[in-house]
Amino acid sequence: MKLLETLGNPAINIAIFAAFVVVTMFIVIRVTAGGKKKAGDFYTGGAQFDGRQNGFAIAGDYLSAASFLGIVGAVALYGYDGLLYSVGFLVAWLVALLLVAEPMRNTGKYTMADVLSFRLKQKPVRLAAAISTLAVTFFYLLAQMAGAGGLVSLLLGISDPAAQNIVIVIVGLLMVAYVLIGGMKGTTWVQMIKAVLLISGALVMTVWVLAMAGFNLSGLIGEAMNTTAEQGSEINLIEPMSKYKDPVALVSLGMALVLGASGLPHVLMRFYTVPTAKEARRSVTWAIGLIGAFYLFTMVLGYGAAWLVGPEAINGMPGKANAAAPALAFELGGAILMAIICGIAFATILAVVAGLTITASASFAHDIYNSVIKDGKADPAKEIRVARWTSVTIGLIAIVGGIAANGQNIAFLVALAFAVAASANLPSILYSLYWKKFSTAGAVWSIFGGLFTAVVLIVFSPAVSGAPTAMFPDLDFAWFPIDSPAIVSVPVGFLLGWLGSVVKPDGPEYADVSAEMEVRSMTGAGAEGALDH
Template identity: 55%
Template sequence: MISAQSTVIPEDTVLVNTGVFAAFVLITLLIVYRVGSRGSTSDFFVAGSSFSGVQNGVALSGDYLSAASFLGIAGAIAIYGYDGFLYSIGFLVAWLINLLLLAERTRNTGRFTMGDVLAFRMKQRPVRAAASISTLAITIMYMIAQVAGAGGLVALLLDVHGQLGQAAVIAGVGVVMMIYVLVGGMKGTTWVQIVKAVLLLLSVLLITIFLMGKFSYSFSGLLDAAAAGNEHGRDIFAPGVKYGTDAVSKLDFISLSMALVLGVGGLPHVLMRFYTVPTAREARRSVVWATWVMAIFYLCTLVIGYGASAMVGHEAIMAAPGAENSAAPLLAYEIGGTVFLGIVAAVAFATILAVVAGLTLTASASFAHDVYASVIRDGNADGDQVVRVARITAMGIGVTSILGGILVMGQNVAFLVSLAFAFAASANLSTLLYTLFWKRFNTTGTLWGMYSGLASALLLVIFSPVVSGSEGSIFPSVDFAFFPLSNPGIASIPISFLFGVIGTFFGRAEPDRERAAEMEVRSLTGMGSRGR
């Protein structure tokens, strides 16, 4: 058995790590530039719907497997054991909603954004504006987590420990991320996501194989060492280390589970990927391929998380820059030394770049297409103007995310992403399902459902222990929290569904029955949708 030990990366390895890391970033930037979208609006936003189901499925997994999946979950398992693996289960099971309910229907009824689906049979201006506001809020929340994870990773590589130094690193990382979107568009972003997904899967498989070799391929031996290296001992193999110590934490776990399982169906950047394929059948194939890739990946994170606890140790992980988020890179250093750490860190950074590029593109497309072109210009904007507005929006989103990432330094990335999932499930899922399956649903119900879910999720997070009132809060020195749970999903998701119904029955707007019938036929058959 290998005992837990304190892992310190020698200073003379920083140059090697940085060299490998920089080379990887330059190669991916070259890919983005060479295949980047420089044509029509459709090329920039959805790559002209030119990708196959297999390609899009791998890209979907690359878009979805973020810093939360690689860095956050591995760290959560290393520190909390069983309770950390619950993130993997929730992230994976959530894809059943997309497979069974949303993939084909959204592909057939939309063109570029989620707003196309929601506004299909509703009043265009208010619904598109609401869809854009929701998309921007969710994207910024999601990107804050990614930027914070990237900053922690680069800080580990460069051995930066001070808050000011890590803030500078986060700012630099954010600038690089914006370049990907501005240069490449959806086509360049998709190819980076494909390359990144393949490399990420190979990386976790190699770490898993090499790690198991250290323990003579005995999983029980690995678990014994993990218990020895964790301050919680063998409690990490059962529920309760993080969730289950009292009634509030158990309720917080239920809220987290609701957000993880229901959130994927409302994530705008995931929904937008369904428009990059030519048919609904290919959209369904995309989800199947993405699910298989992610299932293999999440099984590997279980081994990697416990392996980090065994070979790096609880104390060393928490003392490193990025804390829990440093578990996987530190394990890579223990297994393969400097070069392997540089490779794994570069892949992890490419993971974050690919996810952030997809997020930024989705939010900027939503604002440019739904607000600028459809609301401000009333459909009279040309393609070049829309793309220009999208690029300007991308820069604004990037700056906002950098500032937010600096505020949440040290928080677990998987936890931060779970908040974005709660926002997505609260604001978007109810309105999408009602729009696609309930003919009576109208414009008032859409607006009430989206705004109530988004507002309640935001307010509950602001007045929760995430922001104030505890040692791990963003502002630990003050306490204005009255909502006891860290994740708002258990309250905000039902509020959204309820207000969608109330708004529908009490609103004056009557549904357009002919448009509803057309939407039903189109969503089920694809007749009349683009690409048919």
């Protein structure tokens, strides 16, 4: 495998990349033209999508740069350990299907905080949920922006870190443009189209790699191990590394991946873009099928990259592990295929960051500005204006964070976002849906306690310092021994939710609302009405 200078023609790469941007931007403008600027249109696209469409959009939202670039790279470099991410990301959808999707659609309107505040005191719960949403969104955006920097740098043949940072700035500005112009409706259409392109591109490459290996998966893995050994790597691609031979680290990562999806605000918000709870459930079943097929493809692509590209060449490219999939495309089909795959991956990043940004802006505008500051009486036009300004602010913060995280494996960065979501959001969501005695204090304690514990343990873990692969490898202030905090922070979130509810229960006046929520979440009765209590 030749190194960076020969990875395609930058002129072809940038032309195809620009074509993806122009086409998707045209779609955003086209589908949103002429509509009235209502809050529901901006946040949920008017709840006009059916289950199949929303299933594709969920797949487009969920199959982020981490899924395509990060996991393929992780499998190529680490084998078995990379496959852990695929399995965890997929199994997470069973939790969402069985426990969260339908009740969330029945009891909410725009954001996660709608569900939590339905039977609890509005202001403290909405404030806590909004802060948690913003924190999870920030971690997730780090991964996408880091992936964008490495990907476009690879497209253009850029190895200078300062130039890569300029690329991240451009990606951030494009992200803001998508949200400001299209809202949720435009973003959803881009996500649907991107899901079709991404899954189709991965399918073509998967069949191609398997054909080269004689459609023998064992032979493919054997070839990957031979190439890895020839390039001097001591990693065995079919055995866990020492990091995940530790059962505590393995369980902690598994908890984060499996429980995190049901607490991701941008995934939860997708349940409100369909008209009924039945369609919400149907959309999840479609998403599971699409996502499951895609993760099978990433396993083949990862071992294919280890065989045809090799770990040394991958580590020598901008983006490192995140460059494995584009490099494999170059080996298979030359500059044109690589440019197409990179263009699809870049469309993936734009669609996901747009969804993340609109979720964060909706949370701030709807939950903090409207519900907390304006007591639920904000003018809809002003609320949308606040959401748009929030999008700009989130974009600027994401740019700064993306520059700091440039070069990190994005599958790992997303796993950290999953850990925060599982710790801060999921306990309060499940308690709110299924435990009658859950109180306002329990929700606030659970959200802030889980969030604080997860973030602190991440900051003082080997993921940030004290290890060669850390975000700051030259510093060492790590005292928490494993990368993922979920094994500690998730139980803390559940424990504080229970403790707060027992110590400070809500008054009897909330009993009727609790009963109403139970009926609505299970049956959907009254779900089409506004949350006006």
